[in-house]
Amino acid sequence: MSFLAPWYVPVLAAAATVPPLVVLYFLKLKRQRMPIASTLLWRKAIEDLRVNSPFQRLRSSLLLFLQLLILVLACLAIGEPFKAAGRSFEKAIVLLIDQSASMATVEDNGETRLAIAKREAAGVVEGLTADQRAMVIAFADRARVLASFTADKGDLRRAIDSIQQTDAAGSLHEAVALAEAHSTPVGEGIGIGDQQVSQAHLILLTDGRLPDAEKVAVRRSTIDLVKVGKATANVGIVDLDVRRSYEQPAQLTVLARVRNLGATKVERDLSLVIDGQERDVRPLSLAAAAGPDRLPMMQAGGVPAEGSEAVVPFDVVLDTGANVEVRLSGEDGLAVDDLAFAVVTPPHPMKVLLVTAGNRFLSRLIGVMPLDKFDVWTPQQYQEKPDAELIDNGRCIYDVVVFDDQSTDRLPPGNYFFFGGIPIIDGVQAGDIKEGEVLLDWDDTHPVLQHVVVESLNLVGWRDLKLPKEAVRLIEGTSGPVLALLQRGRNQYLISAFSIFDETRTRLNTDWVYRSDSVAFVYDALRFLAGSTTIGQQPRVAPGQPFSVPVSPKYKNVTVARPDGTTDSVAVGALNMATYSRTDRVGIYTVNTGIPDEGSRAVSLLNEQESLIAPNAAFRMAAGEVKQTGGSELARRPLWPYFLMALGGVLLIEWIVYNKRVYV
Numbered sequence: 335m336s337f338l339a340p341w342y343v344p345v346l347a348a349a350a351t352v353p354p355l356v357v358l359y360f361l362k363l364k365r366q367r368m369p370i371a372s373t374l375l376w377r378k379a380i381e382d383l384r385v386n387s388p389f390q391r392l393r394s395s396l397l398l399f400l401q402l403l404i405l406v407l408a409c410l411a412i413g414e415p416f417k418a419a420g421r422s423f424e425k426a427i428v429l430l431i432d433q434s435a436s437m438a439t440v441e442d443n444g445e446t447r448l449a450i451a452k453r454e455a456a457g458v459v460e461g462l463t464a465d466q467r468a469m470v471i472a473f474a475d476r477a478r479v480l481a482s483f484t485a486d487k488g489d490l491r492r493a494i495d496s497i498q499q500t501d502a503a504g505s506l507h508e509a510v511a512l513a514e515a516h517s518t519p520v521g522e523g524i525g526i527g528d529q530q531v532s533q534a535h536l537i538l539l540t541d542g543r544l545p546d547a548e549k550v551a552v553r554r555s556t557i558d559l560v561k562v563g564k565a566t567a568n569v570g571i572v573d574l575d576v577r578r579s580y581e582q583p584a585q586l587t588v589l590a591r592v593r594n595l596g597a598t599k600v601e602r603d604l605s606l607v608i609d610g611q612e613r614d615v616r617p618l619s620l621a622a623a624a625g626p627d628r629l630p631m632m633q634a635g636g637v638p639a640e641g642s643e644a645v646v647p648f649d650v651v652l653d654t655g656a657n658v659e660v661r662l663s664g665e666d667g668l669a670v671d672d673l674a675f676a677v678v679t680p681p682h683p684m685k686v687l688l689v690t691a692g693n694r695f696l697s698r699l700i701g702v703m704p705l706d707k708f709d710v711w712t713p714q715q716y717q718e719k720p721d722a723e724l725i726d727n728g729r730c731i732y733d734v735v736v737f738d739d740q741s742t743d744r745l746p747p748g749n750y751f752f753f754g755g756i757p758i759i760d761g762v763q764a765g766d767i768k769e770g771e772v773l774l775d776w777d778d779t780h781p782v783l784q785h786v787v788v789e790s791l792n793l794v795g796w797r798d799l800k801l802p803k804e805a806v807r808l809i810e811g812t813s814g815p816v817l818a819l820l821q822r823g824r825n826q827y828l829i830s831a832f833s834i835f836d837e838t839r840t841r842l843n844t845d846w847v848y849r850s851d852s853v854a855f856v857y858d859a860l861r862f863l864a865g866s867t868t869i870g871q872q873p874r875v876a877p878g879q880p881f882s883v884p885v886s887p888k889y890k891n892v893t894v895a896r897p898d899g900t901t902d903s904v905a906v907g908a909l910n911m912a913t914y915s916r917t918d919r920v921g922i923y924t925v926n927t928g929i930p931d932e933g934s935r936a937v938s939l940l941n942e943q944e945s946l947i948a949p950n951a952a953f954r955m956a957a958g959e960v961k962q963t964g965g966s967e968l969a970r971r972p973l974w975p976y977f978l979m980a981l982g983g984v985l986l987i988e989w990i991v992y993n994k995r996v997y998v
Contacts, residue, residue: 431471569592586651602620603617657922659674660674687734693834753830754797787851793832889928
């Protein structure tokens with residue numbers, strides 16, 4: 335048995351109470367003299383009168399023994415005795431509590447995994463000794479310090495109680511880095527009273543579904559893993575894609591991928607809900623993902639078992655924008671992946687502007703496409719046109735502007751495709767034409783190049799491009815990029831180092847314009863740049879990931895309506911963009927942007943790692959000793975309640991003895 339309170343606390347309590355009690359038994363009662371007729375009935379009084387000294391010899395007394403026992407039990411209880419845990423602790427303890435989506439899994443006892451983890455963490459806090467300190471870190475995709483090192487158990491309990499469930503995916507790296515940064519500054523120890531300790535003891539409370547754990551190293555600490563949860567049965571929506579037909583924009587296709595990640599076959603229904611109205615229902619029959627013994631070892635990225643996954647298409651006619659929800663019927667361990675959301679934009683064929691001094695090849699390539707609007711301006715017209723003919727609500731009115739051998743700094747927020755020219759912005763430069771070089775590498779998985787045979791691209795030469803590090807190189811030449819994508823603020827640039835003509839504009843720089851894949855290239859490039867205006871949905875957002883929306887220049891602040899019914903106010907930043915980051919719950923977030931069809935974003939989990947709720951039996955870390963323990967091995971069992979119960983029993987006996995001596 336050990337004590338949580340310092341040793342001097344029960345000692346001082348005993349010193350302050352036991353001696354006075356004993357002294358009281360040495361004192362003789364002082365009686366008042368009274369004349370009476372007879373003393374036969376007052377033998378006790380006669381015995382007291384025979385003693386004249388103020389003190390008497392201590393006599394054997396059951397009451398004294400019982401009262402001393404009561405004081406001893408009270409002093410021991412004040413010292414907070416406990417039964418030692420199965421694991422020893424350092425003097426500095428860091429509680430890492432997982433609040434990611436999978437921790438919302440409901441176990442058989444009706445508690446969520448997060449609630450269990452919080453209870454286990456509170457047990458560790460209750461067992462802290464006087465010379466120990468603890469801190470609390472909650473983490474999902476990001477980590478937060480909720481309580482710095484302190485011995486105040488009340489502060490630690492409040493920090494643990496304040497942890498809320500999120501729908502974000504789990505990531506361990508930042509939590510461990512934060513714990514080690516706070517617990518062991520370089521060249522220093524942690525001050526604990528008058529002592530310094532060289533390392534902290536990390537206690538990780540999680541179900542183990544942390545995909546980056548194998549890349550995380552614990553270098554200056556020891557770590558205990560408290561794995562919570564046992565449930566395995568779950569079916570989840572792991573992917574959702576919404577697209578409009580390019581030829582028939584009112585035709586909308588919703589494609590949902592559903593996966594059974596449990597050990598038994600399931601029968602569920604998948605519903606399509608548009609603006610709150612159910613439009614279609616599809617029955618699903620999904621085979622088991624694996625046997626019960628195999629599930630804890632599974633990795634979400636593996637090939638699904640045959641029949642355990644289904645891809646469900648919904649085809650609807652929708653000529654307006656709408657909020658789309660795909661919903662699984664029934665209940666399982668994790669509810670958050672039974673829903674997925676998308677914000678569908680209205681049918682909107684592209685508006686394209688070509689800026690050229692004359693290029694019949696580009697004009698024909700773009701002109702044959704079913705566009706809502708296609709204009710051709712000369713470079714002089716582009717520079718001289720008033721803003722009202724180019725900009726609306728702070729954004730270019732054209733979905734894509736294509737520049738043919740032109741460079742410009744007139745670039746209102748929008749999407750730009752440069753053939754041979756460059757945007758005049760920081761970090762982008764174009765040098766001389768280089769001839770005789772070869773194409774070395776390209777990304778044919780990118781949407782812009784997925785239908786292009788790059789190796790057959792015959793080019794006489796291309797400009798020497800200098801691009802910033804954040805530019806994505808799609809085609810790489812001998813000495814630099816040939817095609818690259820650059821995102822800068824509200825602008826998106828697709829930059830081609832080659833042009834259709836040579837510098838004299840009298841000869842072709844490539845014969846590519848005569849091949850069919852040039853049409854596919856321009857088509858894919860325009861669609862990619864135009865994004866949601868033609869694809870059919872706003873970019874989807876993962877829980878915890880911030881999103882930005884363009885805002886009308888007349889607004890300085892906007893209001894964000896959250897899925898839980900609450901609202902937040904957000905200031906409009908540079909370039910008339912509002913950025914919102916508190917996307918911890920799935921659902922539709924609505925912003926009053928003042929721009930049509932730009933005010934909503936959908937947040938969905940769509941994460942197989944979180945949907946695989948079976949606790950990870952193969953949890954590993956890159957470096958550092960990880961000891962898997964149960965909560966009972968970490969929590970000390972307090973014994974002071976038993977001392978108080980014993981005290982109450984002795985007090986009852988003392989009361990009975992006292993009353994018996996008085997009245998008998």
